[in-house]
Amino acid sequence: MPSKDHIFAAPIAELGDFCFDQKVADVFPDMIKRSVPGYSNIISAIGMITARFARPHSRLYDLGCSLGAATQEMRRNLSQPGCSIIAVDNSAAMLERARGHLASFRSDTRVDLIEADICDIAIENASVVVLNFTLQFIAPERREALLTRIYHGLNPGGVLVLSEKFKSADDTVNELLIDLHHDFKRANGYSELEISQKRNALENVLRPDTPEQHRERLARAGFRHVDLWFQCFNFGSMVAIK
Numbered sequence: 528m529p530s531k532d533h534i535f536a537a538p539i540a541e542l543g544d545f546c547f548d549q550k551v552a553d554v555f556p557d558m559i560k561r562s563v564p565g566y567s568n569i570i571s572a573i574g575m576i577t578a579r580f581a582r583p584h585s586r587l588y589d590l591g592c593s594l595g596a597a598t599q600e601m602r603r604n605l606s607q608p609g610c611s612i613i614a615v616d617n618s619a620a621m622l623e624r625a626r627g628h629l630a631s632f633r634s635d636t637r638v639d640l641i642e643a644d645i646c647d648i649a650i651e652n653a654s655v656v657v658l659n660f661t662l663q664f665i666a667p668e669r670r671e672a673l674l675t676r677i678y679h680g681l682n683p684g685g686v687l688v689l690s691e692k693f694k695s696a697d698d699t700v701n702e703l704l705i706d707l708h709h710d711f712k713r714a715n716g717y718s719e720l721e722i723s724q725k726r727n728a729l730e731n732v733l734r735p736d737t738p739e740q741h742r743e744r745l746a747r748a749g750f751r752h753v754d755l756w757f758q759c760f761n762f763g764s765m766v767a768i769k
């Protein structure tokens with residue numbers, strides 16, 4: 528059984544910025560399931576998209592892989608020969624747990640777990656690239672260059688799955704979606720203190736864009752076929768096809 532997330536349950540005197548350290552890695556499956564509406568649907572859909580888009584002898588990338596939930600779903604749905612998965616994260620604690628998690632399943636597909644900044648790695652011969660709630664943590668001024676490198680690393684017909692926390696361009700709707708997300712967290716057992724402390728800790732590190740900003744940036748990166756395939760409150764997922 529994964530451990531339950533109590534990280535923000537007691538008052539924290541010096542809150543600091545949220546980071547993906549050992550404490551977060553230890554409770555991550557519970558945290559993300561209770562915090563991100565639609566998370567498990569998105570993971571399943573990444574498997575379906577992989578089954579459609581993976582090409583023989585190509586690479587699949589899971590950028591900001593955390594414990595490897597998307598990697599495992601990609602691997603499970605991969606039937607093409609000669610493919611490998613490159614799963615990257617810059618948190619050593621996350622990668623250590625990802626290694627154990629992935630080793631608990633049988634598979635012939637090679638997975639390279641790489642500890643690196645996703646802005647620094649080469650992307651080549653890719654048929655599927657996944658950024659599942661990772662781009663939002665990259666400094667805004669580095670986002671377009673990363674997407675441009677992904678575009679150039681994809682083979683024609685390849686796909687990028689981009690899941691993000693969004694903000695809405697309309698202030699009234701934005702407030703509503705944030706309130707509904709907080710209702711979702713309450714329904715999943717988080718207290719008012721947990722919700723407000725986590726919100727404050729994330730403020731400087733998770734900087735959401737509007738779906739329109741994502742579309743425009745993806746177009747500037749080169750993608751001509753872009754749309755939202757899923758949204759629940761202020762969380763959603765887009766596909767961009769080369």
Ligand SMILES: C[S@@+](CC[C@H](N)C(=O)[O-])C[C@H]1O[C@@H](n2cnc3c(N)ncnc32)[C@H](O)[C@@H]1O
Pocket residue numbers: 547559590591592593594595596597615616617618621643644645646658659660661664665
């Ligand atoms: C919300 S989690 C991603 C969840 C995961 N993709 C999943 O589907 O379960 C964000 C992850 O991105 C990683 N991350 C953030 N910035 C990064 C960077 N510049 N390079 C590599 N990994 C990064 C964090 O360590 C964290 O594990």
Ligand SMILES: O=C(O)C(=O)C[C@]1(C(=O)O)C=C[C@@H](O)C=C1
Pocket residue numbers: 558559562563660692725726729733
């Ligand atoms: O809890 C929140 O409010 C979130 O924004 C959820 C979110 C995310 O979107 O990445 C933030 C940090 C944790 O990694 C898990 C989920």
